[in-house]
Amino acid sequence: MSGKKPCIPAESEDLLHGNRRDFLKKTSFLTAMALTPGTVVKAAEEQWDEKIAGVFEKVSLHIDVNGVKHTLSVEPRVTLLDLLREQLKLTGTKKGCDRGQCGACTVHVNGVRVNSCLSLAVTNEGKKITTIEGLANGNELHPMQEAFIEHDGFQCGYCTSGQIMSAVACINEGHAGSEAEIREYMSGNICRCGAYPNIVNAIQAVKQGGQS
Amino acid sequence: MKKETIGDSLSRVDGRLKVTGGAKYSGEYDLPGLTYGVLVPATIASGTITAIDSKAALRAPGVVAVITPFNAIKVPGYQPEASTRVKGLKLFNDNQVYFNGQPIALVVADTFERATNAVSLVKATYQAQPFETNFNKNIDKGVSPQNNKDYLRGEAYAYKNAPIKIEQEYTLPSEMHNPMELHVTTAFWTGDDNVTLYTKSQGVISSQRAIANAFQLDPKNVQINSRFVGGAFGSSLRTWPHEVAAVQAAKMLNRPVKLTLTREQMFTLVGYRPHTVQKVGIGATADGKIVGISHESHSQTAVYEEFTERSVNVSRFLYSSPNVNTVYKVVPLNVGVPAPMRGPGEATGSFALESALDELSYALNMDPIELRLKNYADVDEEKNLPWSSKYLKECYQKGADSIGWSNRKAKPGTNNDGEWLVGYGIGCGAFGAYRSRSLAKIKLMPNGTVNIQSATSDIGPGTGTSMVLIAADILKIPAEKIVFELGDSSFPVAPTQGGSATVSSVGSAVHDACVALRQKLNSLAGKPENNTDDIDYAKVLTQNNLPFLEITQESNANEEAKKYSMYSFSAHFAKVHVHPLTGVVKVKNVVAVVDAGKIVSYKTARSQMIGGAVGGIGMAMTEEAVFDDRFGRYVNGNFADYHVPVNADIPQIEAIFINKPDPIINPIGTKGIGEISLIGVAAAVANAVYNATGKRIRELPITPDKLI
Known part of the structure; x- marks a missing residue:
């Protein structure tokens, strides 16, 4: 990216291809070059533009995760899922598709189940997030966790966090009235090991136990 | 205190x-x-990379490197002069696509x-060449693999000369393993010739x-960790x-690389059950005795790599027949290489054979179970050996009772439940x-606690649970006192988890190690070696002034097994x-009956059977990787468009175990269930659909459009 070809079609092309940073850089450097050539051109050569962008393109975020309040600075493109896993090291929430198609990343946002891979972290300003790590009460497991163990509602365990978070919400939403209703409202959570019947049994047991 | 035994239902x-x-x-x-x-994917299906422009990517914030064939360090095991050259695709080694x-x-x-983000900034230019991805167009180019002789x-x-004969073609599209966990490798070097990996692996020793081999290192300098694996079904x-590439990148950058x-990449880079077209011919006498089976x-x-599986082998021994021939060919295409997927080959082959057998039963006007009993193989006619154990007749009986087979109507399309047509089907399988x-x-x-380690x-499937139950049974101590550790290449050598053989192989080693420990403790306690009375382990250690007692035991298949x-x-x-009217199929009930020898861990085994049935329902009803031959690319490389079964697709599933120990294979008498749980399911569903509708679907999956 030389910045030495101030021809509009090229920039439009970049914009069309969605390369915002390239576009911004070109326009800002063209302006900058017109004002103060020497130093800024050197800055471009040393890639300061990108380094500065890397810092200034972050957004502040206040978020409560499992009762712990965090003040963070994150890139707007970071998903809630990757924030949890890669920055807060809460790896209990899983990434199975990154497209909102499998449910492995299900968490509760203000008590509602959400695919955290489809939620940009910065859109959760001021919200309360509960992940699988926040479900138990100390050493005392949540009844749904107990039921999943008892009914063997998993095998490899990778979809399990999302299944359990979804299962708790399924009951809270009032969508666990029958086996058929549970199946329908748990169909956003894929289990490739095929533990579905056991998952349904676990949810029914918790529902009948009156706890969720 | 409860002391668990083999066969218990331990969580x-x-x-x-x-x-x-x-x-x-x-x-x-x-x-x-x-x-x-x-990874940056190629956008052509065949050709060479002429240049890769990484400048924009390298300028993007946070980018450390863009590794390409033009700047990558050489992987020694990829080079022609390597003593054991890595087979298959060699990433970044040359510019071929x-x-x-x-x-x-x-x-x-x-x-x-x-x-x-930086991946989107990498620009490649290619010299594209013609490519072939259309299976049907290229089926005539099928070649006989070197390691797979016709039978x-x-x-x-x-069969062609038999009075009653069936000759049909059955098609299976490519199916993806699609474990929920994405394939991932984290690698870092701790010296010039020491590397550690956290990687999704079914076999830490084979990964090691x-x-x-790839980096020409002493295996003991390669540490593989894979303690939890989020499903694999053969893909690991x-x-x-890409695992080698992670290690290569970590070496080039001297930093850990994840x-x-x-x-979408899981659809092309980690194998799949390959698109397979099978022709099956079966001939029988008018009273239902099979006289010939041909399976192609x-x-x-x-x-760039030949993959083979045993799709035709099941026809050689599952039923008694004096005449059998099988032909197996592979069709090389510009696609990623397949890999064994749960019940590899056998699941594919059994769909064809068991569908054809069902067709024969209707041609004979004979109950499908009766036809199977009539042609029951009392010995293995392929190997000309007796079975170590076989309780398939019992499987037929228990399954028929449980599903309500007596409610099946022999004439298709005559059984109704309200506006729905009702059908029953059976499909059988075998796995070594x-x-x-x-x-x-x-x-x-x-x-008094026990720690057991094996690589x-x-x-x-619940490996740890099975091993703890075996140990608890032999040591006569509660399961909660036993810890089993796995997934670490520094542990004693164990085979890869595949072929349904882990409990048979590793379980035997655990069994033998526990027996050896018992004998040692008996002798330390001054009791006969084979004493089975309770002994206070902790006391024996104290009395003999031992800080602990450790035994490493090796276990091998016995000669008798041959x-x-x-x-x-x-x-x-x-x-x-x-x-x-709509062609919608609802699987209402599945009963899976298996003769897998002794069941070690009831609860996890039951789950494995259910899971296999779910996989089989996916194979039958929903799964199909769709190719666009114009570009050589999948159009449904995601979970929204490639349909694995979801909760609403699956009924309650009953798993029934014959649970009789095999007297030969190992000291526990267990034969394995991972694969067998899926083999035969797709045919059972397809045969039930035929029984309900009179429509024979020979091309999976059975989508509604094929029924209206």
Whole structure:
């Protein structure tokens, strides 16, 4: 990216291809070059533009995760899922598709189940997030966790966090009235090991136990 | 205090870790200086890369490197002069492209987002060449693999002269393993010739050997960790090129690199059950005695590597027939290489054979179970050996009773439940019962707890739970006092978790190690070696002034086993409802009956049977990787468009075990259930759909459009 070809079609092309940073850089450097050539051109050569962008393109975020309040600075493109896993090291929430198609990343946002891979972290300003790590009460497991163990509602365990978070919400939403209703409202959570019947049994047991 | 025994219904020993998010999978280890690798896919299906422009990517914030064939360090095991050259695709070793989506570069950055963004900035130019991805167009180019000879018993194509005969073609599209966990490898070097990996692996020892071979290292300098594996179903049986690439990148950058595939990349880079077209001919006498079976199979493979499986083999021995011939060919295409997928080959072959047998039953006007009984194989006619054990007749009986087979109407389309048509089907299968060399180390601590280690893996079946039950049974101590550790290549050698052989192989080593420990304790306590009375282990250690007692035991298949043919057998039953106007199929009930020898861990075994049935329902009803031959690319490389079964697709499933120990295979008498749980399911469903509708669907999956 030389910045030495101030021809509009090229920039439009970049914009069309969605390369915002390239576009911004070109326009800002063209302006900058017109004002103060020497130093800024050197800055471009040393890639300061990108380094500065890397810092200034972050957004502040206040978020409560499992009762712990965090003040963070994150890139707007970071998903809630990757924030949890890669920055807060809460790896209990899983990434199975990154497209909102499998449910492995299900968490509760203000008590509602959400695919955290489809939620940009910065859109959760001021919200309360509960992940699988926040479900138990100390050493005392949540009844749904107990039921999943008892009914063997998993095998490899990778979809399990999302299944359990979804299962708790399924009951809270009032969508666990029958086996058929549970199946329908748990169909956003894929289990490739095929533990579905056991998952349904676990949810029914918790529902009948009156706890969720 | 309860003392568990083999066969008990123990809850999963790693259950608590899995329901709390505490189980750590390979992409979840936080390492100082960790970098993130994302692969750049080729956008042509065949040709050469002429240039890669990485300048824009390298200028993006946080990008550490863009590794391409033009700047990558050489992987020694990839070079022609290597003593044992790595087979298959060699990433970044040359500029050849063999299939669309093949990685041509690896972007490494300080965050996942930055790496992902930079991938979009890498520009490649190619010299494209013609490519072939259309299976049907190229089926005539099928070749006989070197390691897979055609088979003949008696006369070839004898079925053609039989009074009643069936000759049909059955098609299976490519199916993806699609474990929920994305394939991921984290690698870091701790010296010039020491490397550690956290990687999704079904076999930490085989991964260790593969990485050592690729980088020409002493295997003991390669540490593989794979403590939890988020499903695999065969996709992690081998060490894939992207795993080598992660190690290569970590070496070039001298930093830890975590390379995670995207879900779309999981469709091309880690294998699949290959698109297969099979022709089956069966001939029988008018009273239903089979006189000849012919089974021909064409499967797709990659142009750069040959993949074979045993799709035709099941026809050689599952039923008694004087004349059998099989032909197996592979069709090389510009696609990623397939890999064994749960019930590899056998599941594919059994769909064809069991569908054809069902067709024969209608041609004969004979009950499908009666036809199977009439042609029951009392010995293995392929190997000409007796079975070590076979209770398939019992499977037929128990399954028929449980599904309500007596409610089946012999004439298709005559059984109604309201506006739905009702059908019943049976599909059977067999899978070899294997046992290979395995070691286990057992350590008794002064507080009476026991730690057992073995370098096996657990992709979900409940390996640890089974091993703890075996140990509890022999040591006569509660399961809660026993810890079983796996997934670490520094542990005693164990085979890869595949072929349904882990409990048979590793379980035997654990069994033998526990027996050896008992004998040692008996002798220390001054009792006869074979004493089975309770002894206070802690006291024995104290009295003998021992801080602990440790035994490493090796266990091998016995010689006697060579005199027998050893298989697990299954009979799957399905009941379906079909809506005649819309073609919607609802699987209402599945009964899975298996003769797998002694069942070690009831609760996890039952789950495995259910899971296999779910996989089989997916194979029958929904799963199909759709190719666009104009570009050589999948159009449904994601979970929204490639349909694995979801909760609403699956009924309650009943698992029934014959649970009679095999007297030959191993000291426990267990034969394995991982594969057999799926083999035969697709045919059971397809046969039930025929029984309901009179429509024979020979091309999976059975989507509604095929029924209206």
